[in-house]
Amino acid sequence: MIGNIHLTQSLKGVWVKLLLLCLGLFAFEMLFSILGTSTQIYQGILKDMKDIPPIVEKMMGKGFVEAIVKYGIIAIGHMHPIMMLLFILFTFIAVSQVVTSEVAGGAIGFTLSKPVSRIRIYINLAIVIYVGLGCQALFTYLSSAAGITLLHSERLSTGPFAALAWNLFLLMIFIAGYVAIFAAISDSGKMLFTYGGITLMVFYILNTATPLWQPLKYLSPINPFSYYNPMAILVGGRVSVGTSISLIAVSLAMFAVGGWIFSRRDIAAG
Amino acid sequence: MDKIIETFGLTKYYKDDVVGVEDLSLSVREGEIYGFLGSNGAGKTTTIRLLVNLIFPTCGKAKIFGKDAVKHHLDICKDIGYLPSAVRPRRNMTGEDFLDYMWKLSSAADREYRARLLKKFALSEKDLGRKIKEYSTGMARKIAIIQTFQHRPKLMVMDEPTEGLDPVMQHTFYELLGEYRDNGGTVFLSSHHLREVELVCDRAAIIRKGRLVVEEVIKDLMKHTARSVHVTFKEEIDPAPLESDAWEIVAVDGTTLDARLTGDIDAVIKLLARFPVADMSLPTAGLQDVFLDYYKEEETQ
Numbered sequence: 001m002i003g004n005i006h007l008t009q010s011l012k013g014v015w016v017k018l019l020l021l022c023l024g025l026f027a028f029e030m031l032f033s034i035l036g037t038s039t040q041i042y043q044g045i046l047k048d049m050k051d052i053p054p055i056v057e058k059m060m061g062k063g064f065v066e067a068i069v070k071y072g073i074i075a076i077g078h079m080h081p082i083m084m085l086l087f088i089l090f091t092f093i094a095v096s097q098v099v100t101s102e103v104a105g106g107a108i109g110f111t112l113s114k115p116v117s118r119i120r121i122y123i124n125l126a127i128v129i130y131v132g133l134g135c136q137a138l139f140t141y142l143s144s145a146a147g148i149t150l151l152h153s154e155r156l157s158t159g160p161f162a163a164l165a166w167n168l169f170l171l172m173i174f175i176a177g178y179v180a181i182f183a184a185i186s187d188s189g190k191m192l193f194t195y196g197g198i199t200l201m202v203f204y205i206l207n208t209a210t211p212l213w214q215p216l217k218y219l220s221p222i223n224p225f226s227y228y229n230p231m232a233i234l235v236g237g238r239v240s241v242g243t244s245i246s247l248i249a250v251s252l253a254m255f256a257v258g259g260w261i262f263s264r265r266d267i268a269a270g
Numbered sequence: 271m272d273k274i275i276e277t278f279g280l281t282k283y284y285k286d287d288v289v290g291v292e293d294l295s296l297s298v299r300e301g302e303i304y305g306f307l308g309s310n311g312a313g314k315t316t317t318i319r320l321l322v323n324l325i326f327p328t329c330g331k332a333k334i335f336g337k338d339a340v341k342h343h344l345d346i347c348k349d350i351g352y353l354p355s356a357v358r359p360r361r362n363m364t365g366e367d368f369l370d371y372m373w374k375l376s377s378a379a380d381r382e383y384r385a386r387l388l389k390k391f392a393l394s395e396k397d398l399g400r401k402i403k404e405y406s407t408g409m410a411r412k413i414a415i416i417q418t419f420q421h422r423p424k425l426m427v428m429d430e431p432t433e434g435l436d437p438v439m440q441h442t443f444y445e446l447l448g449e450y451r452d453n454g455g456t457v458f459l460s461s462h463h464l465r466e467v468e469l470v471c472d473r474a475a476i477i478r479k480g481r482l483v484v485e486e487v488i489k490d491l492m493k494h495t496a497r498s499v500h501v502t503f504k505e506e507i508d509p510a511p512l513e514s515d516a517w518e519i520v521a522v523d524g525t526t527l528d529a530r531l532t533g534d535i536d537a538v539i540k541l542l543a544r545f546p547v548a549d550m551s552l553p554t555a556g557l558q559d560v561f562l563d564y565y566k567e568e569e570t571q
Contacts, residue, residue, distance in 0.1 A: 005374045013362065107359055110417065113322050113352030113427075114375035115344045266325035 006116050007124040011131070017093050018132050022139040025086055029140060032077035033147020042072040058211040060231060067234035071156060074147060078140075078164060078230040087136055087172045088200060091129060091179050092193060108267060122259040125183070129176045137169035160234045167228055167239045170247040174224040175200060177254025184258035187268065272300040272336075274425055274456045275321065279330035282316050289480040290316035293330065296475055296485050298458050303451050305471035305488075306460040307561060313480040314460035315355055318429045321458070322352050334425065348376070351418035355429035355460075359402055365413045366398035369420065378421035387416045390442050407434040415443060419450065426450070428459040432466060444470050468557040476564050483564045488557065495560045496530040497552060499538070503527070504546035512541050 035041055049065050057064045067075045111121065144161035179196045186192040207225035210216040220226040227247060229237065275298035282290035291313040298304040308314045319325045321332055323343040332339040334346045359368045373379060388398070391412040402410055411434040418426055432440045447457060447470050461467050467474050468488060475485040484491065499517060502525055509522040516533035531538065531552065542550070 005371070009371055109319075109322070109324055109352065109354040110359055110372060110414075111375065112324060113347055113350060114372065115348050115377075116375060117344055264326070267319075268325070 006111065006121060007127060010124050010128050014093065014128060014132060018135060021086060021089065021093075022135055025136060025139050026143040028086070029074075029077050029143030030147055030150075032074050033144070033150055036072050036074045036147065037151055038073075045069075045072055055212075059208060061229045063229070063232040063235040063237065067231040071234055074144065074156075075231065075234055078144075078234070087133065087168065088175060091133065091172060091176045092196065112267070118263040119259055122180075122184070122255070122262050126180065126255045126259075129180070130173060133169055133172045133176065137165040137172075140168060141165035160236070163238050164230055164233045166244070167230070167233055170239065170244055171224055171228040173251040174227065174247050174254075177251040177258075178224070180255050180258040181261070184261040185265065273297045273333075274300050275304075275332065275334050275458055277317075277320075277330065277332045280317070280320060280327055280332055281329045282320055282325060283328045289313075290325075291320070291477070291480040294477070294480075294482050295330075296482060298456060299473075300456055301451060301454055302472040303447060303457040303459065303470055305467035305474035306458065306477065307462065307464065307467055307474055307557075308460070308477040309462060309565065312477045314462075314477060315429055316480070317477070318355075318427055318458075318460055321427055322347070322350065349424040351421065351423035351426040353414055353418040353426070353428040353431055355433065359410065359414055359417070362401060362403065364399055364401055365393070365405070365409075366395075368402060368413060369398070369417055372417040373420060376421035376423075380420070380422065383422065384416070384420045387419055387446075390446065391416060391439060408436060408439065411435055412439065419446065422455075424455065426455065426457045426459075428457065430461055431459055432461075432463065440466075464557040464561055474557070476561060478564060484560075491560050492554070492557065495563055496532045497554065498559065499527075499529045499531050500551045501527045501529075501542065501547060502549040504548045507545055511544065514538065514541055516541075 045068060049069055052065060108121075112118065141158075141161050141164075144164075145158040148156045148158050148161070178199060179192070182192050182196040182199070186195070203223045203225055206216055206219055207223050210220060210226070227243065233239070275296075277294050277296050280294040281292050283292075284290055294313075294317060306314050306317065316325070320327055321334065321339060323339060326340060335349065337346055339346060359372075363371065369384065373384075393409070393412060393416070397405075397409065402413065405413070411432075415431065418428065432443055435443060444466075451457065451472075459467075459471070471488055473485070473487050474491060476483045496518070504525070506524050507522075507527070509519060509527065512519065512527070514533075514537055516535070516537040517529045517531050519527065519529045521528045525548070535552075
């Protein structure tokens with residue numbers, strides 16, 4: 001009961017930011033859909049794809065050219081850097097909401113002086129993040145579906161976008177697991193953003209460089225980005241049940257580790 | 271009288287073996303206001319954070335309401351009001367939302383009492399409707415104090431409670447504290463405002479470099495402390511015949527003498543009677559003298 005009060009308050013703390021991000025995401029994807037109606041842009045992309053060097057396809061992932069040819073500019077809206085940025089932003093905002101507003105400011109002292117356990121606070125953080133990322137994945141799908149409906153194109157279908165949103169959600173809860181561990185040890189939002197940001201940047205670079213230098217593939221299992229291949233999904237790929245279960249399990253395990261650290265650490269502020 | 275707080279060799283070392291507190295054993299009885307005095311960095315806040323389980327002891331333990339402060343934290347904190355030092359409550363909440371939130375977490379509601387507290391601290395509905403981040407330091411402190419009192423806890427743990435309050439509000443706070451104690455409440459408060467501790471506390475402890483130096487009833491504490499004596503003579507004197515075990519002459523400057531009374535006053539008066547005294551002052555020892563005495567000891571050691 002008391003834990004729920006904290007959860008409600010935590011959700012209240014991020015819902016405006018979450019809504020804005022979801023609406024931004026929706027508008028962003030819709031923009032690509034609207035641009036997708038332009039025959040001129042589509043023809044231009046097709047022309048560019050003919051001369052694309054093989055290295056680019058290698059780096060952008062399997063199915064890149066095929067997805068672009070099929071979906072035109074809509075596919076570009078789902079490429080790594082753009083989507084990643086928005087989703088990662090939310091994860092950091094949600095986590096730092098707890099770290100900065102409670103731990104760094106010392107307000108957690110007030111909360112922890114009440115009968116609410118640290119583990120419960122941490123579980124609430126996980127719930128807020130999963131709900132937030134779920135909402136964003138849903139909006140990604142809705143915006144793509146709305147865009148495709150708007151295009152009235154028989155060439156396109158909304159099915160792959162549902163799989164894509166699911167893949168994105170899985171990837172982000174994996175990343176959230178890393179961020180959650182950093183949140184458990186951070187005293188400030190700055191520290192969280194610095195260490196969390198550097199780690200994700202390194203993972204992203206490693207993932208991009210793996211096709212170019214094969215030895216890096218041994219790091220792929222721990223690299224969240226290696227589980228996201230939007231272009232392959234757009235051209236008929238899907239996320240296997242096994243991969244889904246593994247990623248959810250890894251994310252939950254990382255949250256559990258973060259919770260374990262958080263329940264045993266000193267909180268110097270407050 | 272039951273012991274509400276007890277610590278047994280409570281020790282906290284930070285990184286690089288920095289001492290937070292060391293071998294701290296103290297007890298706070300039911301229905302008393304207990305002052306915890308010390309200079310900056312002496313270990314006051316560390317002790318309080320150990321009591322409310324924000325940090326964990328390196329060794330030793332604390333008991334609150336007879337229960338282990340770490341193992342039974344959730345049970346214990348139902349009856350605790352905690353006021354951290356100079357911390358702003360959740361900045362993005364309005365004052366009212368924050369008080370409601372803390373109220374719900376305490377599972378207690380007495381609207382009349384809260385209204386009385388708000389009135390006492392001169393907080394209007396308009397003030398409560400503003401976000402805490404827009405509050406002045408004093409206003410944020412008042413909201414934090416109200417949340418400590420509003421659920422009528424059995425024990426209040428307060429770290430520098432009056433920091434940021436103006437003298438009028440300080441007075442209101444002291445009144446409220448007295449009322450709370452008279453109704454059976456227990457308070458553990460840390461402060462470096464000696465006058466505050468002298469004014470409101472029943473017992474006090476002095477902590478220095480993480481170690482407890484003394485723990486006593488305030489009156490007894492002052493009784494054992496050397497009092498300052500200032501004597502003005504009608505003419506210049508030779509201090510040699512004034513030497514005595516009853517006092518320690520600190521300075522002689524022509525016709526004036528400053529000393530610290532450490533023994534029997536009767537012996538001093540008899541010594542002074544041999545000289546033409548123009549004036550003499552012997553103020554009652556205050557907590558400041560006690561505090562300075564203990565901290566001076568450190569310098570001599």
